[in-house]
Amino acid sequence: MQRLILLLIIFMLNCFSSILAQETYSITIDFSGMKSDKGDLYVALYDSEDNFLKNPVKGEIVKVNDKKAVAVFKNISSGNYAISAFHDENDNKKMDTKIFGIPKEPIGMSNDAKGFFGPPKFKDAKFTVDKNISLAITIK
Template sequence: MGGAQFFNQDLSPYCKRLKATIAVYDNFKPESKFHPNWGKDRVLEVIKTCGITQKSDEVGAEETDGVIITVNVPNVTSDKGVLRFALYDKATFMRTPLDGQITTIKEGKASIELKNVAPGAYAIICYHDGNNNDTFDYDNNGMPAEDWGMSNNPVLMGPPTFDSAKFTVENKSLDLTIKF
């Protein structure tokens, strides 16, 4: 973004991403006091280049305000533990999620809302953390020991890929169903 502004390039893709980043900072909860929780101040400073301040404009009010992804999982095998969800783009897939949420299970069903998602291509992976140990467990053969699923519900013969789970967010809310 730094160089783009000096070469008269369109800054709107960068601005959209920065707005979405604010929502990630607002929803982030460090796992402990030793986990980093800094960076929002710098994003707010850079976003001023877009002509947006947190006071004068709600961050994300243009394209991302109101863009909500509702994710439903209708077939959880047990109400024990929690479901853990992660939202990725292509660059972060299976590494550090853009957003993550945890929810309880009631009568074999669970759902979450991911708010203020910027338009773009994303994938969601979720798993049933039945023992609530904050880890996706594997058996002795390296196969998943806990139920899991991903957007688009692809049938895979190997590890998940971004392209098989990819969906597009535009300027409207979206409902997804993930089945285990």
């Protein structure tokens, strides 16, 4: 009886450890096309349509050098994601907008998604992270 209980405990621990040891991945994003090296690039990673452009799961602030920048998000679980970024050219730590919220500063989205009478949609910017992909994204 004790052996049976011990085997059951070992089996359950193996099941829980496999659940807890979920694989994670890295996403490398190469940005190009900036007009200057002034200011920083603010990059956000979103995991759902409901959170898109509102509540990122991760964010990075990266330096612009030679009109390029690279952001890396580590420990990302498999799933669907989208990226948005803006170049804070005047270095005031916020995205400046015109009337109706139209950005004054350069922006970029994964898949180079564009908005039509509003911001881009999650479905146009989303990409999949899974074990079959080594993910490097380029955004202009």
